[in-house]
Amino acid sequence: MKQTSTRHPKTHRPNTLRLTLTTAILAALSPMVVAADAAPAAAAADPQAASPDQGKNAANAAAKDTQSLEGIVVTGTATAGGVKKLDASFIITSANAEQIKQANPKSTADLLKISPGIWPESSGGQTGANIEIAGFPGGGDAPFFTMMVQGTPLYGMSSLSFMDSSSLVRLDDTVDRVEIIQTGPGVLYGAGQMGATANFILKQGTSEPSGSIAVTYGDEGMYRVDGFFGGKLAEGWYGSIGGFWRQSDGVRSPQFKADDGYQLTGTLTHDLDNGSVMLWARTLQDKNQFMVPTPLIEDAHGNFSKYPGFDALTDTYGSRAIQNVQLINPAGGYESANLANGRGANMNFFGGNFDTEWNGWQISDKFVWSGGNLNTNALFSGPNPKPLGDFVYGCNWSGAAASGFCDSTGSITDGNTFNLPLSTNVNTSGFPLSQSIITQGWWFIQKDLRNLNNDFRVSKEIFDGNTLTAGVYLAHYTDDDNWSLGNPMLMTNTPNAQPIPLSYQQGGNTYYLTNPQGIYYNSGPGYSYNIVEHGTGNNKAFYLADSWRLWDRWLLDVGSRVENISVNQRTCNQKNVNLDGNQYTLYDNAAQICDGTYTTLHYDKTHPSFTAGLNYEIADNMSAYLRVSSGGHFNDFDNGIRGSNGDFSPMQKIRNFEYGFKYQSDWAYLDIVGYHRQFTGLTYGATDNNNVPLDCSGTPTATSGKAQCTAIFGADTKGVNFHGVFTPFENFKVDTLVAYQDGHYSHQNGYATLTDINNKPFQVSFNGQPLQRQPKLRYFITPSYKFVINDDFNIMPFVTYTHVGQRYQDQTGQQPLGKYDTWDFGIVANYGKNWQFRLQGTNLTNEIGLTEGNARVAGVANGPGGILLARSIEGREINLQAKYQF
Template sequence: MPAAAQTVAGPPTPAPVKPTYNDTVTTGVAKGRDRLDSATSTSTLRDVDIAKLAPRSTGELLRDLPGIRSEASTGEGYGNLTIRGLPIATSGVKFVQLQEDGLPVFEFGDLQGMGADSLIRADLNLSQVEVIRGGSASTFASNSPGGIINFVSKTGDVEGGAIALTAGLDYGLYRSDFDYGARLSDTLRFHIGGFYRQGEGPRRAGYDAQKGGQIKVNITKEFAGGYIRLYGKYLNDRTPFYDAAPMMVTGTNDDPKYSDIASFDANHDTMLSRNIRQNVVLDRNNTVAMRDIGDGHTVKSSAFGVETQFELAGWTITDRFRYATASGGMTTPFTSAYLPAALALGRLGGAGARASYANGPLAGQAITSPATLNGNGLIAILNILDLRVESQRNVTNDIRGSRTFELGGGNLTTTGGFYAGRQTVDIGAYWTTKVSEVRGDGRAALINVFDATGRPLTENGVYAYNLALAGGTRRRSTIVDYAVNAPFASVNYHVGRIAIGASVRYDYGTAKGFLLGSDLGGGRVGTITQDVNRDGVISAPETMVGVTPLTSPAPVDYSYNYLSYSTGVNFRIAEPIAVFARYSRGGRANGERILFSPIVSTTTGALNVPSAAADPVKQAEIGVKYRRSDLTLNLTGFWAKAQDSNVDSVTNQPVARMYRATGVEFEGGYRTGIFSLTAGGTYTSAKILADQFNPANVGKTPRRQAKFTFQTTPQIMTDRFAVGAAFIGTTGSYAQDNDALRVPGYVTTNAFVQVRPTEKLLLSLNANNLFDTLAIVSVDEAAIPATGIVRVRPLNGRTVSATARFDF
């Protein structure tokens, strides 16, 4: 299979030759077994597959898997992801667990400021990505009722390495990758690899918005009956976070027409700018702090782990342990407002308000015709979020024992284990409100606003040192430790053509800590007047300064528990074909998303709504699998019912709903001669069954849930040449849960060409979103507003890169 240059996931793997793979599933099951003998829905993306996709983020990589809805619009991390119609009521990765080498990255994948995908970088260290949808995922990992996505590292079992250099041809990227693995002796092997990159990134920011990399290393000692592996990882990376972009919409809600506004290309531009870098806030301790918006989404993480497997009295014991630190933050525009100039100036300064440039090449110059500013006549009120991640430390250990007994002519496999995890959430959210023009190419400048009398209402483009558009709210600090514990067990009986299995898991845990913020009520003050710049004069913005009420914390002190179970049967009709059925009940404990809401008492820290501690998910699936040397076909029907207790990260409104999703999922592959084709598709019908806060949504299709998504990759390859493309598409959906404004469907194309002039050298040319398709994954508005301007989150436009890789 061929490989292609990538912008983030690293350059391609070596020779484009047909590999031989052992078709065994190991993630989300008690013991690895042939896929045709397992009552599960699984997929695998191997390193050669990943290289074809040219992913610029984890979210883009996962778009090529059936059943997965990945909204990869925000950049390197903090994306939205779910499986098989389970809801994305707010943001993040809620019902799916992201793992590295069999352990969760975070206990909760939707932590604000740093989601689980923020800590994952696909590079030459990556061997494959294993995915299990539904089924046993509910009982073989905590907080994973929808599925498990496991990023598996190379471990030196294949000797050799590579050095690769990648450059963006039409965008700013320079990247180097390396990896090497070898045996030090017959029983000792190692692998080391990493990357470093720097550049503007796939959107025009006006400065190097990407800068950083990672290094990973592991060493494995083998012995009779098992092994022990030590591994470490260091990640220090800075990437941009892409806020919603402004677009014009005409037509009707049922048939909208989306188009770019003048001076701003939604596919390639962002409101990040070389002129909008400095941000001043009061930090958690109410001390003036200077931030660089150019730091964007910063992630620093160090991890150390031990994995071992050995035999004990006929049992196979496997233990995985990892300690990981995580810190950083996100300083960026978030859910900003884009308004016609007259409307924006009137909102900020009243009738007769005027404006001038605050910085940039026209600093001090009056804006005499705001209605024609930059040809679009828009002004942006930028909500600058300064989200500090002081610590999201995670410590996990998973120990399990498995043994197979001969019974009645078949094999009975039993497994039991215990999982323990500790997750720290120490974060703070602080805000500034700025005013700017709406312009792309990384050149937007800040704007000063004056009232009709000429009195300045801004200072150097700053309108307030808080979230002025929301009345100064949402300045918060969270310091909470979560404990997760879970004993689990399973049995699987395989006799002849039939395999019957069942598993159970009991999760229990606690949340203990405290909260700070005026949103907690009780007379807590969140806005004061302060001379922020210490010039002896109180300006208008200095009368709106966000402050943290340090002397009146609110406790968090509650516990939770829930039971998960799963049972399935698999019938191997013949050597190439099998059918299966499975029913499961899982759960997802809610993390910090439910804090600062009526769900948790601000006086006792207990749960006002005990049922919101964990959201149950019930699922059923039935499927057929077919496999021969040149053809693979999998077809699965699914049904799911889920509860979601949440708080919308954009509107700050609580969510308490029940959902149902049914559908059919297809995955297949075909190969003949030099031609091969892989394809997948998912049809989903989803409904809101109940909505506590907005009953009018009952019966509606959940927002952004398309009826049909698909992926297909045709390719032609020889020993010296390979060419192909991955087509990934979706039908339309609704912008919000009221089922009014439509979001159009799209198809993106990731194409690649490879030439191997010598055995050790591979040259690759890759185009991501080759045809520069406008691929909108979400729209913030529920209907077309009177202004005709909406906030959209599109996938990145076309980027072309070239890679030279030397293998040794």
């Protein structure tokens, strides 16, 4: 069995890495260039490929004009040349490099907030975000979101357990702009994502050398250097290189570096007589703390406040004392894990775009290879905190009744206890029984990813005003995983927690309830899940799209895609063993490891997608459109395939109906969309309200003798997205976003059985409950004013007010997360042609804003005293940057 190393490779010396990137790009480029140069000349322009040619520069300028209906967008379009926003009959948001900075994103995922209808829960840190799309019931990871660079998805599946595609990208000065689309033509091209897709388009070299170097300091102890340089290498050849290096103690300091790493990106572009070819390469080496929910107090009115001694905005359980641990290796024995390695990335990418025209045919090809490790070293929440005495002795302890964890009969109300007799004299390592403690899962996931995909398409105008496009998308990818999950660690319920080892003496022998680091694996309350798995996937898709300008102002586009996925997955079977052979080390006497056998599954599915849009250009400055689309979401290695025993979960499907209006004048830019989304494919084990299992006819299984039904339900959502930019007078601008949705679960027959905070089953119907963790109303407003002091000096201050409405933790709708409001700000000063200074800050008022509750329990999640485990946004953070541009 191949084991993935937990060590992050040493930082490459910049000169060595630059040479490696350049050599790889040149080697891969040369055969493509020879073939392309031999083709007949024709006029073609790709706004994604910068060049000194005047026409291409104009196309690039149009693409960067992100708040103009004359601006060009290339994502979700059939041809490389893209379409004007005025003609785009789908939801699309775009932002250039300056607008990205002004959005004050805390992470790559957090930038998605600029697209109304997308709700990124970025409170977990730089990586591992949950990304919610209006009308798409998610609740974890990001299955309905795909990240692309240069129009190419970075992995063959949109999401896996412990991998959302936003974790594969970091924001830096190599990004020229981003385009974000929702539903619509996204079901046709590339990965065929039926939810949302973000496409990051890179800066490239131009005929005039340009670049920048920036130094940033953040008040959380963050130091960062950004750089970019691009220019002409030879006639028709252009190159660029750039990236960042950053270290940070974190707003929530874990006593080691919360963020530590770099990203380096290089591009090479060659202009052809009839098109262009562009290659890019990137290495990402980053380590990022993953934030676990912390304790808060919820009152009877659903308001949240800080837990005594624990700041929900700035504190974390992470500490040096729990940083380095020994965990069960699923292959047998133990392995080392380091919390400082966090939920980071050790990934490399190599991709390219080739666009040309030959004899009236437009030809486009995009590819990317990616490979590396995306490991997770992190804490994950468990039961609510309680006194140590309650945890060790249960209701046998004299203080248990006062703690609220014992009922009137003296029985424990939850299962989070060893429940030992009081006569057992447990050594608590000097901690009193009154000490507030918590058990956190110390999880270690080693994930080795490999991917190669290619999107090839040809387009031809078959008659005046009608262009037909045909394409093929192919993807081959693998995933090798080693999981050590569970591993409950007993620790103090304090910032920068301390582990609590437990042992006791009996019959002249010492029995160890936990190891010296407070971990008890699966010998007590809690669980472990340890596996080794390997997955291989292949996707094949064919799509056909037609764009027809019916009359002067009417544009119809219709497209269909048929995709097949074929997956082979092998997961080890498990057994419980006494891992160290010592009967007195109770913590590993029933350790779960692989037993040497495997369960192999083959998943094969084919599904069509469809979209059609009709756009009417009312005037040169306004348009309206209608669109319908349908798409499907395949199962992935970790969700719907592994553990299914061949009874695979059904595909999740969407039907989307939307209508939009765009308008622009000297004083306003408006983009308004209404939609109706019907989702199906969610599953649950059917029971009645007495927890009696039912078959698919609604008959108790004990009566029918049939298996319990895996029933299907869905969701129905209507909503409105609004984006407006108002410029009532020169230099003053107000940027406004409003997202409203009314989404509910539907079509559930019977009841589902879930487990509550006290580890007790309960029955619930999801019908009519709001989609979990999605705000019904979210909006922000950003006014800014540019003060022009003189020709060489201007200052632009701006402030952003954001409102996030009520959300609920899970499908039951029983645990509210509340609503909150935040204030962010920025001041940008430009001096001369070269210098820029930027002061920006987030959450200035230190607002507690919950994005996630305790994902390990269902229903009401607060316990005695209103204590709740939940994850808030971070507290106030301010940074200052000085940049030199040339």
